[in-house]
Amino acid sequence: MADELDFDTWVSLRGAGLLRFAYLITRDHGRAEEAVQDALVAAYSRWSRIGAEPDAYVRRCIINADISRWRRFFRRETPVGDPDLLSSGPGADHAVTHAEKDAVWTLCASLPTRQRAAVVLRYYEGLPDAEIAEILGCSAGTVRSQIHRALASLRTTLSTTEEVTR
Structure with a gap:
């Protein structure tokens, strides 16, 4: 009991x-x-x-x-997007805040699950590499490479998007 x-x-x-x-x-x-x-x-x-x-x-x-x-x-x-989970601070322009969060969310959703999990565990949960490695069942080096690949993918997508909008 x-x-x-x-x-x-x-x-x-x-x-x-x-x-x-x-x-x-x-x-x-x-x-x-x-x-x-x-x-x-x-x-x-x-x-x-x-x-x-x-x-x-x-x-x-x-x-x-x-x-x-x-x-x-x-x-x-x-x-x-879920406004309850991703609410903005007081006094912020909700349209701009929502558009930015939607853009970030769309970018993160394009990542493979393990890369997205590593990014969420690092930047949302604030966990160190060793704990992320334990959760994902891999080495700390693999965690760093997953995060590196995820960020590189996001940078590439952002630069491509910026070039298209120019």
């Missing part, structure tokens, strides 16, 4: 953050909820073996769920 209470307490504290993380990875509310649910089911059954820091385990489960999903089905991306 103590393990159940610990799990329930942990979920109540981290559930919203995990859902936001899953949304950034999956780009869809329904898929994010499914990924979090699948991850929590897996975590619950292994709760006594996960250890003191289950965040990495559950994040890894969320990323794996999204990768598995697009491997099973044809990939159909429809990025949609």
Whole structure:
């Protein structure tokens, strides 16, 4: 019973953050909820073996769920901005803020899942390479190369877009 209470307490504290993380990875509310649910089911059954820091385990489960999903089905991306999750500060011009976030979101959605996950974990979650590597199940060097490739891809896309608009 103590393990159940610990799990329930942990979920109540981290559930919203995990859902936001899953949304950034999956780009869809329904898929994010499914990924979090699948991850929590897996975590619950292994709760006594996960250890003191289950965040990495559950994040890894969320990323794996999204990768598995697009491997099973044809990939159909429809990025949609969510004002509740990506709200702007007070006094900002909402149209400009929304346009900028939409542009960034569209760029990030074009990245492969593992690159997008590495970028989200680094720049949104603020995690160091070692923790990202643990979550993604790879080496810290691979994390750095994934982020490097993602940023290079984003730079190329931005420069191409700027040239077209000139």
